[in-house]
Each structure stands twice: as structure tokens, then as C-alpha cells.
Amino acid sequence: MAKVAPSILSADFSNLKEEIISLEQSGADYIHIDVMDGHFVPNITFGPPVIKAIRPHTTLPFDVHLMIEHPDRYIEDFVNAGADLISVHAEACTHLHRTISLIKSYGKKAGVVLNPHTSIEFIKHILGDIDLVLIMSVNPGFGGQSFIPNTINKITELNKIRNEQGLNYIIEVDGGVNEETSKRCINAGTDLLVAGSFIFKSKNREQAIKVLKHDY
Numbered sequence: 001m002a003k004v005a006p007s008i009l010s011a012d013f014s015n016l017k018e019e020i021i022s023l024e025q026s027g028a029d030y031i032h033i034d035v036m037d038g039h040f041v042p043n044i045t046f047g048p049p050v051i052k053a054i055r056p057h058t059t060l061p062f063d064v065h066l067m068i069e070h071p072d073r074y075i076e077d078f079v080n081a082g083a084d085l086i087s088v089h090a091e092a093c094t095h096l097h098r099t100i101s102l103i104k105s106y107g108k109k110a111g112v113v114l115n116p117h118t119s120i121e122f123i124k125h126i127l128g129d130i131d132l133v134l135i136m137s138v139n140p141g142f143g144g145q146s147f148i149p150n151t152i153n154k155i156t157e158l159n160k161i162r163n164e165q166g167l168n169y170i171i172e173v174d175g176g177v178n179e180e181t182s183k184r185c186i187n188a189g190t191d192l193l194v195a196g197s198f199i200f201k202s203k204n205r206e207q208a209i210k211v212l213k214h215d216y
């Protein structure tokens with residue numbers, strides 16, 4: 001069954017501790033943390049101090065999505081703040097293999113994120129080195145956008161390569177994930193669904209997470 005990583009980009013930032021506790025109690029599998037620098041994406045969110053502050057309030061793994069330029073400079077800070085899985089954008093890394101190796105050198109899981117326009121071809125030579133591929137199904141920077149339908153083709157392609165080559169990377173999808181789009185993502189081979197608006201706008205988070213997993 002697919003797992004769900006609620007994105008705290010849609011949380012009440014004035015009440016993050018309670019938000020994290022509520023997500024864990026509602027059946028979340030990971031906490032997805034969107035770090036934005038105002039350069040790689042037009043928006044700015046939070047960095048290692050906020051992650052460190054929420055770390056004691058859950059045992060769920062932290063899935064940290066770095067939408068930042070020059071991520072190598074900050075990997076150690078995110079590790080020390082409590083990240084379990086760190087994903088970097090292929091588009092932001094000149095030496096992607098080096099960045100992946102750096103994340104893994106701290107004993108953390110390493111993921112690569114692809115913007116909607118970026119082809120799987122771009123990362124095919126490092127698929128055997130990474131723990132996760134995150135397919136952006138919206139242009140990164142903001143919550144509440146609509147799912148871009150043809151990103152499903154990339155999930156299908158990644159799933160095919162994984163099966164053919166006996167690889168183990170997790171396939172994650174992020175952006176515009178709701179009851180309808182999650183079903184298509186799961187059918188295409190997605191293991192991990194990120195959702196912000198769908199969960200935080202719902203009246204019942206536990207039910208919303210079950211709906212995304214199609215576990216009812």
C-alpha cells in the first residue's frame with residue numbers, strides 16, 4: 001500500500017508542534033518538509049532551526065525536500081537538525097552524484113527531485129545510487145496548485161526501469177495530490193504520496209490519509 005507524507009507547507013506555522021502530533025495520530029507515514037530559499041523557487045519557508053524545533057515531537061521520519069541552490073553547503077545542517085531523508089533537485093546540482101554521496105556519507109537516505117519539465121533521462125545514470133525519486137507534479141514553490149497530468153508518464157517510466165533493472169528506489173509524487181490524482185499515481189507505481197492542501201483542508205485528517213491511500 002502507498003504511504004503518505006503530509007506537507008507541513010499547508011500547516012498552521014504558529015502551531016507546528018500540535019500539527020505534527022496531529023499528523024502522527026492521523027496515520028501519516030512521514031512528515032514532508034518543504035525548504036525554499038527564494039532563489040531556486042520564488043517562495044521562502046524555513047530552515048534547519050525550525051526542523052530541529054519540531055524534531056522532538058514525533059518519531060515519524062522527516063522527508064526533507066530542499067528547493068534551494070547550492071544544497072551541498074547545508075546538508076550537514078539538515079542532518080544535524082534531524083532529517084532522515086534528504087532530497088535535492090537535479091536542476092539545482094551541478095555535481096549531483098557528489099551531492100548524493102554527501103547525503104549518504106551521513107548515513108541518511110538520499111533522493112533526487114525532478115521538476116515537471118525534467119526528463120528521467122537526466123538522472124538515469126544515478127538511479128542505482130539513490131533511495132528515492134521525487135516527481136514534482138506541479139512547479140515547485142507553492143501549495144494548492146493543480147496536478148500536471150503528463151507527469152504520470154514519468155512515474156510509469158520510473159516504475160518500468162525499476163522493475164527491469166531490479167532497483168529499489170522509492171517513487172514519490174508531490175503537488176496537487178488528492179483522491180482522484182492519488183489513484184492515478186498509485187496505479188502508475190507511486191509508493192509515497194505528498195499532500196498538503198488535501199490533508200490540511202479536510203475536516204478529518206485520518207480519513208483524508210486513508211482516502212489518499214485508497215484504503216477504505
Ligand SMILES: O=C(CO)[C@@H](O)[C@H](O)COP(=O)(O)O
Nearest residue numbers: 140141143144175176196197
Ligand atoms: O513542494 C511543494 C510545493 O513546492 C509541495 O509539497 C506542496 O506543498 C504540495 O502542496 P499541495 O499541492 O498538496 O497543496
